[in-house]
Amino acid sequence: MLSIPLLRTIALLYLMLISVVSFADITEAEIRTIFPKLTRIGEPLVNPKVIPVYQLDELLGYVFETNDLTDLPGFSGERINLLISLDASGKLVKLSVLSHHEPIFLHGLGEQPMLEFLRQYEGITVDKRVIVDSRHSGQDQSGSSTVYIDGVTKATVSVLVMNDTVLSAALQVARAYLEGFARPPSVTVRDDVYQPYNWQSLEQQGLLRRWTISRERLQTEFPLDLQDYADPELQQALEQSDLPGQYYYAYLNTPVTGKNLLGEQDYARLKAVLRPGEHALLVASVGHYGFLEPEFRRGTVPSRLGMSQNGLPVDIRDLDFFDNSTPQMPSDAPPITQLGVFRIKAQSGFDPSQAMSLKLDFDLARNHLIRDQAELSDSYQLPAELFDIQEVVDVKPLPLWQRLWLDRWLQITGLVLTLLVVSAAFIWQHRLSSHRRLFHRLRWGVMLFTLFFIGFYAQGQLSVVNIYTLLLQLMKGFDIEVFLLDPVLFVLWTYVFISLFLWGRGVFCGWLCPFGVLQEIAAKLGGWLKLKQVKIPPKLHHRLQKLKYLLLLILVGSAFYSVTLAERLAELEPFKTAVTLVFVRSWPFVIYALLLLGVGMVIHKFFCRYLCPLGAGLAVLGKFSLFRWLSRRAECGSPCQLCRVRCEIDSINRDGSIDYDECVQCMECIVILNNPDQCAIELSQNKQRQKAAAADNSIVVQQL
């Protein structure tokens, strides 16, 4: 008995396959090796989540996980979690994979091509456009804002998802924490708006803001009389009658404020000091209670003075702008006691055309133990004519799935045309099958197109892994984008799903499954080589047919326990080896696929009949098909057994009925039925008719 040792061999080989897959695991020690100069890992920052890395106090860069920043699902429906390190200049330093479920890399090509793909990003600055296109990848790209990198053959979707993941996550981090990566401003300063003004005119024009804090106003914020606070600065101000306090502030980037307040020279110097997208604010005070705390150090962030816009704090830092020069204020400026120019970073989101608020903290000590605090604020808004305000049209790239649909238009068109031909063959099956030769040519034509175009070229091999993805997605909340990422599989699954309810599983298994076609070719080869065909005894055949349902149950069940395990177990299907990777894979996988095809040369579609979990899944869904399309005659089964004998996968029962769970709709039985020179009943009836006619003729001859 061939089948039992054979199944045992296949089972052993399969167990070998699922144990050779390995997974990458990145440890914290490896993260530390990314920056060799590292002396200190900083406290994690939360918005967005990154770990800063320092050499003493100098920032070296950031390390972050992409799962904290993006939610792009991969081909498996799960995100590809990458560990990325970015240096302080915005260059990608190292990228490694923390976790992923991309089937093609897990159990197909291996993880090496994935790591090699990611290695291409090292040294690229995040403000570059990175395009995955092997045709341009070798070209000199220095000085260009676009960088082309190599893709990975057979893993188009996965690498595009990785590309989007890397760029989106790294750009978010750069925009949040690094200088010079802020979004291009929607508001630009108009350099042509300028008029010479003195201090008073600037105030009158609303370009310079005077903020007066009266003694009464300040008193309302404190429970004790202001004189009772042990604050020497405040007391001095009170003694000198400096309260009400006078504070002035102005936005300096606009020429009309900058040039008039600083003078031409210092305005030019300021513009040179500021990085792209940065802003400067001048603050001045008159009197003894200044806006800078006594212990303030130049070049740092003041604690007494703050700024906000739209309710959100805006960080300001002293520029120490006058450390080597004397301010050239307008001649009518009041006697300024404290003056500062502050830098507002580009990534602060500050918009100078909108209202801005300055705030002063008063922190007064009652005694050594008790302090009282109050915060006072003042707002002003510059005239709109100082700015060019453009609508920010955030040019978002098309969603990945749409780009993939556009890229793969040829494959989609070829597939849709094939599906139309298959549908026509099913709709007009009787008319077609009555032309035996034409029908056979049509079916083999479709099957060869399925293998070479849909299978090898368009990678349209359905798999039980797609069923896992669907079930897991249904459990987590369905996201159709996961399925749209592969247009060929999406169109094919949609068609197969609909056709299951019309014609059953056979539409796919008999016409559209690339590995099914390979098995039919193997069977043909077996026939041409005149190999003796093995007929499995009916009892054993029926038992073995159940095996695929059990395998389906185990595989799908395992997906609920662990997707990784389920993906390993799915190596039961030789589809990835034979169709996706066209047998270019490590030898155990190739031997396994070849063994199944070899067996298929003597047992027609052995894998489909007994082992295929996808075929089993389709058969289960096909039970709900609305029609039983294959016609039968009253004589089918009794007395005629011709179709049953000719059905190569033994899906016709002894009584002539068809087992639609197993039938692959090759339509060989209706070819017989619709061809009088094939159907045994027709042939015998013809014979009888001819005999009767011959008998009638002889009677006539005798009578004559």
Ligand code: SF4
């Ligand atoms: S049973 Fe499996 S391998 Fe066979 S044709 Fe159907 S899906 Fe393809």
Ligand code: SF4
């Ligand atoms: S010959 Fe067998 S497999 Fe083909 S259509 Fe008829 S019953 Fe189905």
